[in-house]
Amino acid sequence: xxxxxxxxxxxxxxxxxxxxxxxxxxxxxxxxxxxxxxxxxxxxxxxxxxxxxxxxxxxxxxxxxxxxxxxxxxxxxxxxxxxxxxxxxxxxxxxxxxxxxxxxxxxxxxxxxxxxxxxxxxxxxxxxxxxxxxxxxxxxxxxxxxxxxxxxxxxxxxxxxxxxxxxxxxxxxxxxxxxxxxxxxxxxxxxxxxxxxxxxxxxxxxxxxxxxxxxxxxxxxxxxxxxxxxxxxxxxxxxxxxxxxxxxxxxxxxxxxxxxxxxxxxxxxxxxxxxxxxxxxxxxxxxxxxxxxxxxxxxxxxxxxxxxxxxxxxxxxxxxxxxxxxxxxxxxxxxxxxxxxxxxxxxxxxxxxxxxxxxxxxxxxxxxxxxxxxxxxxxxxxxxxxxxx
Numbered sequence: 001x002x003x004x005x006x007x008x009x010x011x012x013x014x015x016x017x018x019x020x021x022x023x024x025x026x027x028x029x030x031x032x033x034x035x036x037x038x039x040x041x042x043x044x045x046x047x048x049x050x051x052x053x054x055x056x057x058x059x060x061x062x063x064x065x066x067x068x069x070x071x072x073x074x075x076x077x078x079x080x081x082x083x084x085x086x087x088x089x090x091x092x093x094x095x096x097x098x099x100x101x102x103x104x105x106x107x108x109x110x111x112x113x114x115x116x117x118x119x120x121x122x123x124x125x126x127x128x129x130x131x132x133x134x135x136x137x138x139x140x141x142x143x144x145x146x147x148x149x150x151x152x153x154x155x156x157x158x159x160x161x162x163x164x165x166x167x168x169x170x171x172x173x174x175x176x177x178x179x180x181x182x183x184x185x186x187x188x189x190x191x192x193x194x195x196x197x198x199x200x201x202x203x204x205x206x207x208x209x210x211x212x213x214x215x216x217x218x219x220x221x222x223x224x225x226x227x228x229x230x231x232x233x234x235x236x237x238x239x240x241x242x243x244x245x246x247x248x249x250x251x252x253x254x255x256x257x258x259x260x261x262x263x264x265x266x267x268x269x270x271x272x273x274x275x276x277x278x279x280x281x282x283x284x285x286x287x288x289x290x291x292x293x294x295x296x297x298x299x300x301x302x303x304x305x306x307x308x309x310x311x312x313x314x315x316x317x318x319x320x321x322x323x324x325x326x327x328x329x330x331x332x333x334x335x336x337x338x339x340x341x342x343x344x345x346x347x348x349x350x351x352x353x354x355x356x357x358x359x360x361x362x363x364x365x366x367x368x369x370x371x372x373x374x375x376x377x378x379x380x381x382x383x384x385x386x387x388x389x
Contacts, residue, residue, distance in 0.1 A: 058119065065115045066122075072111040073140060076104040080146050087153055097154050098213025105147060106346060109135045113348030130371050135347055154213035157268070161209035162260055164270040167221070168379050171200045171274050177250050178278055181239045182286045191293055191302065192286050194380045196278055198303030199310075201372040206379070208270040220267030222277030229267050232276030235283060281309055288320055295325060296363075300373045304363045311342045319359050326363070331356035343368045 079100050116123045116134040127138040164170050175196025179189040203223040212218045217225045244251035257271035266272040296302050308316045312335050319328035344365045345351040
């Protein structure tokens with residue numbers, strides 16, 4: 001789902017990596033022309049904060065780090081402005097139009113971390129995106145606001161997509177039903193439903209039926225590939241009768257959604273996309289939910305672990321089978337690259353220099369996922385509260 005270990009184009013880090021379509025290349029003079037021409041498109045970001053702008057008494061290395069950071073911020077703003085101008089003027093977009101934006105954002109975060117590692121006094125205050133301040137200057141919040149808006153435009157669902165009026169409840173209901181079919185009791189099945197909702201937010205920020213501005217392979221509500229969706233459909237067919245035996249209403253809803261989807265790509269019907277994605281990768285892990293909850297009592301850690309089943313499936317299964325998953329260590333360079341492709345140990349020289357990590361360290365490094373999972377928790381609590389009314 002999303003950009004993962006088996007992504008179509010390999011290397012470098014939205015959700016989260018790849019060697020992309022070539023970034024936009026613009027000579028300095030041309031770049032300045034573009035900025036001046038479209039500066040009114042979304043205002044002046046004021047990308048350089050006073051704290052970052054004043055070199056003070058810095059060593060040569062510190063000064064170089066500051067210059068690298070300021071150049072990374074300028075480049076991020078430039079790429080945002082260019083993509084905004086293309087969209088507003090209805091120009092054709094390049095293949096994988098989100099790649100250049102994503103790379104530029106990552107360069108900014110990385111350069112900020114390298115700077116604050118060298119000059120800790122440059123670490124500022126908290127920001128609304130809950131990015132650790134060592135990686136992000138709060139004054140650049142408008143840049144990320146624009147980044148999010150552009151991705152929303154570039155990843156809009158196709159016109160024939162079939163939305164649900166209850167997208168979050170659908171995810172929870174399907175997660176719980178699948179978990180019950182796998183033998184879980186009510187409490188653990190609820191945990192599986194909560195984890196499933198976390199995965200939905202991790203893959204799409206809670207948006208249904210979206211495209212993918214950074215991949216031509218992954219689509220829909222859970223950002224699955226065609227083969228993943230088909231594999232999930234086969235697995236669902238094998239357990240549907242057992243689900244119908246204890247939840248006839250859900251089975252009836254499934255029949256209606258299958259009929260509605262017809263020959264449509266099932267990834268663009270929200271219900272079938274979620275169902276097939278959960279069956280493809282997560283259903284076989286649901287029986288381990290009781291042990292996972294015991295080992296990782298924090299619901300966000302539980303969601304992170306299931307997201308890792310998407311990013312590094314084999315090591316995650318090995319960790320679960322080890323008896324002590326949080327201490328299980330990965331050191332394969334390919335696995336470390338997959339993590340970085342998904343924004344884990346991806347920012348700053350110190351993080352990128354890591355050659356191994358325990359699962360506890362990996363979970364802690366998944367801080368970009370935290371706001372998504374917090375949203376999922378809040379939405380899950382809201383759904384459960386309504387069911388009690």
